[in-house]
Amino acid sequence: MATSAYFPNQKRQNGIQRRMSVSNALPVYSSSSTSSAVQEKYARRGVHVAPWLITVSVPIPCVRTRRLRLVVLNPRRLHTFATARFGRKRGSLVLCFGLFLLVFTVFALAKRFGTHAKQWPTPFIGDPPTLVFKREDLQRIWRWEVGSGHYPSRRRIPQQLRLKTTPVNPALPPQRSPLSPSLTPQAGRYAASTRGVGPxxxxxxxxxxxxxxxxxxxxxxxxxxxxxxxxxxxxxxxxxxxxxxxxxxxxxxxxxxxxxxxxxxxxxxxxxxxxxADNSTYSEVDYETGVATYPGATQSGDTSDADSGLTKRRNAEWEAPPIPLRPPIKYQPFTALPSPCDPENPRLFHMFWTGPFTDKPYIAILSFLFTQNTGLHTHHPPDNSACRPQFWLWINPGPAAAVPNPTALHDMYKTLKENPWAAPFLHPRFKDVIQFKLWNTTEQMDGVPELKDEWRSRDLFNSGGVPYSIPADKVKESSFTNGTETGSKGQEEDMVNRAGSKSSSTYDRLSVILSDIARFILCHRFGGIYLDADTIFLRDWEELWGWHGAFAYRWSRLEKYNTAVLHLNKNSALGKFLFRTALKNNMDFHPMTVSKYTKEAHLEGLLLRLPDALFDSAWLNTEDYQMSRPPQPFFTNFDQFFDTPPMESAAPQTLGFEGFFRGAYSYHYHNFWWKPFDPARNWPDLGHRFIAGERKLRASPPEGISTTTGAVIKPDKGETAEDDKRDLDWATVMKRTFEAYIRGDTPNMYGEWLEW
Structure with a gap:
């Protein structure tokens, strides 16, 4: 690059200053400087101006002897022009910004003027679309769910559905005043709410x-x-x-x-x-057409039913309408049921577990017994005024990709009986409320009509659009373990062979992905509510069972779902939509992806996203939100449940169970499978009825279990407070509270004593 500037105090290479002479305005280049040589090349290149347009030869598919010649803008000429006009660095920035504006303009025009028939590609603009259902089917899904009593809400219906009739809602009481004009469908408008005709x-x-x-x-x-x-x-x-x-x-x-x-x-x-009861004005509804016949029903004069505004998944066909739906469920108030338990809404809590049975599912089941209305506080079955919930623990025998062996069910019960953490729940007193179920992936997937014919051609382990392929030679026959280490260290480090998470470095990713699928399958096939195994019940869920709509809860600060708690009605229209959509999106059931399914289909209202305060009260604080007014207890990290900071460790023993997020329905401690609830007493402490299991764990290893104080507690030997941890953590207080109820030392949270 030529220079004509005057530099008064430039230093020599030896550090001695010298005075520069005035340039003669001719370009001068140093033969010893690499940078000067590059500058010389740039100067010479400027003499030969590149053309604005160039010809590019592109091969034609299926034609080997011909190539397509295209005239395109020369990127080198653009770069030279930009650098010459604005400088090297600034010119490159201007060029990049101009290209971004061009791409943004193209896709903005596509979004504004494109129709559903013109599926514009969307690279660089978020994730690809997932929708595979036309508007006609989305309307039928809404009408079926509302007509079945699964929408007991006054929230508005998305206008994008273009419902031409006001859906009749048997789970919503009539409004005291007629619908306002803004909510009544008129010519050119669509239904914005449902019409309550219920109790x-x-x-x-x-x-x-x-x-x-x-x-x-x-x-x-x-x-x-x-x-x-x-x-x-x-x-x-x-x-x-x-x-x-x-x-x-x-x-x-x-x-x-x-x-x-x-x-x-x-x-x-x-x-x-x-x-x-007995005040319903519900009459008849044709759910295929959505025409209501109750007095005052209104219909829109708009007959348009185009799919404009809906963006279909690329390279996927629309689901052939109409979506197959059974007749809507007849909604009945609780007082009109022949028995307290509604067969269409069974009160089943589902959990999924892989690997040896540990203190984690043990605590989940204990908290269920401590809080729910199981009827175990009396020798006789409960009266007809309440429906007892059941707890179904689904156990996957071995790694997620393994195939159950023919004797898996027998092996499961044998292993549970020998496991000190699991054996207490096989007691006959719990047989009506606690059941262990064997999980078989093939059987469960084939049990869902929407999946059974096609799921084998998809990636079973797909999470958030990232599929995990499982080599055929790694798929083995599963077997149960009873808390002992199995396989070599190399196998444990292999993701395919993991069965449970023993540490943060050996996280069982495949089992987590499998559980993402399992929760939807279990709720769709059997009904009920699914909860992750790292969940503790904090109160009775009676009034949540009464609310018949589907729900999950919010992903902390994000407007996404977390399906650690999921209620989905049995064989529902919403469930059919989710399975068919997931199937066309390569079996992705990650909560973030499910959020995208419902949002693009305008079905978020049918899967209510409840605040995480109800089930995950610490989550916002752990992400530095609402720090000025946190709830009690105040956790800034989820591990503080297991390792309560010394400054706060007086609270667990002083406040006890009543001081732990009082009001929430449950608490989700987010993994930490490898941290014991009670390090000093890491065994089931349930009294004389289950002393055999306690002795087994206290005697293993043979010399006893070392406590946090360094002492060794031997079987059947006395122990003192000095053998225990002085400041108990929240996890320890919860475990010991639940165990005291089973032993008969204290009543449950409602003052009821367990009777044997």
Whole structure:
């Protein structure tokens, strides 16, 4: 590059300053400088101006003797022009910015003027679309779910559905005043809400009354949680605090049992109601056409049913309409059921487990017994006023990719009987409420009509669009283990052969992906609610069972689903949509992907995204949100549940179970499978009925189990407080509280004593 500038104080290479002479305006290049040689080449290149257009030869598919010649803009000429006009660095930035604007303009025009028939490619603009259902089917899914009583809400229906009739809603009471003009379909408009024709709601004032104020009352059988009210007080998108949400949940359910502070009128906090029978105005609905025949039904004059505005998944065909649906379920209030248990809405809690049975599913089951209305506090079956829930633990025998052997069921029960953590739940007293189920992937996938004919041609282990291929030679026959290490260290480090997560470095990724699929299959086939195994029950779920809509909960600050808790109705239209959509998207059931399925199909309202305060109250704090007003306890990391900081470790023993996120339905501690709940007493402490299992673990290794204090506790020997950890962590307090109930030392959270 030529220079004509004057540099007064430039240094020599030896550090001595010299005075520069004035340039003669001629280019000067140094033969010893590499950079100068490059500059000389750039100067010479400028003499030969490259053309603006060049010809590119492109091969023609299936024609070897011909090539297609295309005239395109010369990128080298563009770069030379930009650098000459703006400088080398600035010119490159201008060129990149111009290309970005060009791409953005093209896709903006495609988004604005493109139709469903013109599927524009979307590289660089987020994830590819996932939709495979036309608007006609999406409308039928909404009508089926609403007509079956699975939408007991006043939230608006997406206008993108273009429903031409107002759906009749048997789970919603009639409005006191007629629908406003803005909600009534008119010519050129679409339905924006449902028309309630169901039973009247009576909201309950639940609280303890003297002298029975030591424990909160059980929920009223048949009571229902109005999740619209819950959303008003708990929705993070509306800047609601978890702390305030938990107070509303406590007061509305009477969980403050005698400790209620005077708050004035709290009628707005009442979110639990009962339905009154025999006041329904429901008539008849043709669910194929959506035409309502109740008095005052309105229909839109718009007959358009195009799929404009819907973006189909690339390289996939539309699902052939109409989607096959069974007749809608006849909605019945609890008081109209012939028995407390509704066969269409079975009260089943599902959990999925892989690997040796440890203290993690042990605690989950104990918390279920401590909180739910199992009827075990009496020798006789409960009366007809309440429906007992059941806990089904699905056990996958071995690694996720393994095939169960022919004796897997027999081996499962044999292993459970020998396992000290599992054996107590085989006691006859628990046979009506706790069941162990053998998971068979092939059998379960074939049991879903929407999957059985096609799932084998997809990637079974696909999470978030990342498939994991399993070599055929690595697929082996599974076998049960009883807490012992199996296989070599190399096999444990191999992702395919892992059965459970023994540490953060040997995380069982495939089993987690399999559980993402399992939760949808179990709820769709059998009904009920799925919970991850790292979940602890904190209260009775009676009023959640009464709310018949499907739900999961929010992924912390993001408007996405976390399916660690999932309620999906048995054989529902929503379930059919999810399975067919996932199948066309290579079997991806990751919660983030499921969020995309429902959003693009405008079905988010049918799978309600509840606030994580209800099931995961610490999550926002662990991501540095709401730090100014955190709930109790205050966790900044999930591992603080197991390792409570010394400054806070007085709270667990002082406050106990009642001081742990009081008001929430459950707590999700997010993995940490390798951390024991009670390091100092790492065995089931359930009393004399199950002493054999306790002795087995206390005697293994042979010399005893070392405690956190370094002492060794031998079987049948006395122990002192010095053998225990001085400051108990939250996880330890929860475990010992649940165990005390089984031993008969204390009642459960509702003041009920377990009777054998």
């Amino acid at each position: 009247k709601r009576v909201y309950l004032d639940i609280q303890s009354h003297p002298p029975n104020v030591a424990y909160p009352p059980r929920p009223v059988p048949g009571s229902i949680a109005d999740l619209d009210v819950v959303m008003e007080h708990c929705d993070f998108s509306e800047k609601k605090f978890v702390r305030d949400c938990l107070e509303v949940l406590r007061v509305g359910a009477g969980l403050d049992n005698g400790k209620r502070m005077r708050r004035g009128n709290v009628d707005d906090w009442k979110y639990i109601y009962l339905e009154q």
